[in-house]
Amino acid sequence: MSVRRWARDLTMGVRFAVTGGREGWTRATLTAVGVGLGVALLLLTTALPNALSVRHEREAARVDITFGTQGLEKAADTLVIARLDSDFRDRPIRGRALEPEGPRAPLPPGVDTFPAPGEMLVSPALKRLLESDSGTLLRERLPDRITGTIGESGLIGSAELAYYRGLDGLSDQLEDGRDMNGRIGRIDRFGDSQPGEQSPDPVLLLLILVVFVVLLLPVAVFIATAVRFGGERRDRRLAALRLVGADGGMTRRIAAGEALAGAVLGLVFGTGFFLLGRRLAGNAVVFDVSVFPSYLNPSPLLALLVAVAVPAAAVLVTLFALRGVVIEPLGVVRAARPARRRLWWRLLLPLGGLALLVPMTGMGRDNGEFNQYLVTIGVMSLLIGVTALLPWVVEAVVARLGTGGVSWQLAVRRLQLSSGTAARMVNGIAVAVAGAIALQMLFSGVDGQYTRSTGQEVSLAQMEVGVPRHVPLDPAAERLAGTEGVTAAYALSEGWMGDRARDPESGTTLTVGDCVSLRMVATLPSCEDGDTFYVRGADYDVDVDVEELAVPGRTMYLDPAYEGDEEERQTVPFTLPRGMKAADPRRGLLAGIDRGGFLVTRKAMPAAAAPALDGSVYLRLDESVADVHDRVRNTAASLDPMTYPMTWSATERSDRFSALRTGLFVGAACVLTLIGASLLVSQLEQLRERRKLLSSLVAFGTRRRTLGLSVLWQTAIPIALGLVLATGVGLTLGAVLLKMTRTPVRVDWSSVLAMTGIGGAVVLVVTLLSLPPLLRLMRPEGLRTE
Structure with a gap:
């Protein structure tokens, strides 16, 4: 068959679609809206890789304290920065x-000038x-004057809460060695020049593959369904074409x-929907994830693939749907009872x-990566x-459904005559539910x-x-204890002590607090x-016998120095007193570990040791x-x-796993x-296709309530069957995926x-939502024609 004939017939079909009057335009518009919604989501999907890449680049560009910047000396191009991350x-x-x-200190991305102290x-x-x-409560925590905003290049999302504040004294804290566990540092640039690479996790890669398949497949099903809108009216038009001389192939x-x-x-509608959604995305927050509209730029190659695949799929689906339909000049055989x-x-x-998935059963994460093509x-x-x-x-x-009320009989008879149409409506939701069940099983299993x-x-x-360290601990604990909603506060100071001032052979922890606080971390005799x-037998001291170190008169050294330290340490000697008492650890209390080493009450600790200890206050709250x-913050x-x-x-959950789970929720929404x-x-x-039928039934005296219930039954029966089938397929797929990850099936x-x-x-x-249009269609006036 010549390409010219194909082009001529396809062109004629296009002309029928766009020049068929109000009926033709209504049919084309409904198809375009259905396809456009799917195309918009496909374009969004093609834009996701770019959005994720931009977010990653922006996050990497503003990285501040890294291992590569340690040991920098103060210079004209250095900046002292402190992390003040919080929550609200x-x-x-x-x-x-x-x-x-x-004067040459590096500016953070998105910032034109440094804020002064108090700004x-x-x-x-x-x-x-x-x-x-x-935000009144938060304003108490951030009282500085707002002098500007951070530009888009310094943020990873439109809804991100972030700030830079000017603060004096950071360099003094850094020089004194008070880096607050790496929360203060000196840098000469933003961005990590040597980013670490995380090894791929086969199970996470499997999850990513399945997530994309499960989220995109319903979209493809809906597009395939949308291009078949108006099937019955189209068949009558095709019969008319046969009457004027067209053969079967030409009509198809x-x-x-x-x-x-x-x-x-x-495609045009979908592009419009996508551009509208892209603009609205700047104001949307889904599961705490936000983006800037500029992030959502589809990959040109993937967008071209969508532009070619959707029309091609429309042609192929239509030809496939008509493969078993005999279109004759006086009607369509589909109107008779179809073959089983x-x-x-x-x-x-x-x-x-x-058969493709079962061979990968039991691979888990220890036997290499899953074959991505076979999984997909x-x-x-x-x-x-x-x-x-499902059809x-x-x-x-429905062929076996018996008698019932009038609404039931109307619905069942309609389903018996056009079960394929009903099944097509349900296909997308059934696929989505089956995939969701499988993913839920997989996520729950590997959680x-x-x-x-x-x-x-x-x-x-x-x-x-x-x-x-420069803040007195006991007054701080009193302030925190006086906060509304705090019912108890336990203040503890902790440091590391060794048997020598430099390069000690053995060491352990030192914990200082009052008796009430110390009883929270160890079982004390009195x-x-x-x-x-x-403390004897603590897991923390598995390599050290604290009882051997606990010799009265022995001098231990707080904050000892080690070879390779770049800064001088002022170690503090501490002579172990007589009369030390043995204590047993309390498992898993307060700090999450069973504390070992030495426990010292406030009076027994020399004042010179305070700068060498890190203080923490543990708070019990009234959550009501x-x-x-x-x-408290x-x-x-x-x-x-x-x-x-x-x-x-x-x-606590893995960040990569949590990010993937959040992505699933966003995509599912x-x-x-x-x-x-x-x-x-x-x-x-x-x-719309049944408008005249509904009007005829109303004209013959059928109650609107009966017709409304019949429409409800026509929707409910296929949906119930689809959900039952989806549950079975979803459980099967979920079990296979769990077996693949070597996880017990639950x-x-x-x-x-x-x-x-x-x-x-x-x-x-x-x-x-479809009931109001249904009520408008159920009028005898719908029988009128021109």
């Missing part, structure tokens, strides 16, 4: 204090928060041309997918198998591999405040101010007090900007939005029910 109502705040040491530069989002009523090519026109128009669908070939896709094709085959099996399932079930216990006993304390204890964590900031409040948690919008468009198209039924419930809720919302 569970939102992270990136804070930095700056003290330039010369600060803030991100636009933080400025809006501080100026709002909800003309139908493909109509679908091509809708798909091309859908065959099951055997529909099982080939899911079984083939399993295998998961796609299993999920696409849902779309192949057969719907047909087989324990990326989550570890911190050892922090959150029943005893909920926050810890690190106090700088305690009075002035007592000293040594509003904003109690932020009240405000008190800590009033003591000194360098105090470091930390909120305790029983567990976008896909669910697309599902709802596309289902609504599809439902409206179905109602089904979280609450999550499975939640996934299916979300799918059902989306359909329910779509059905409710």
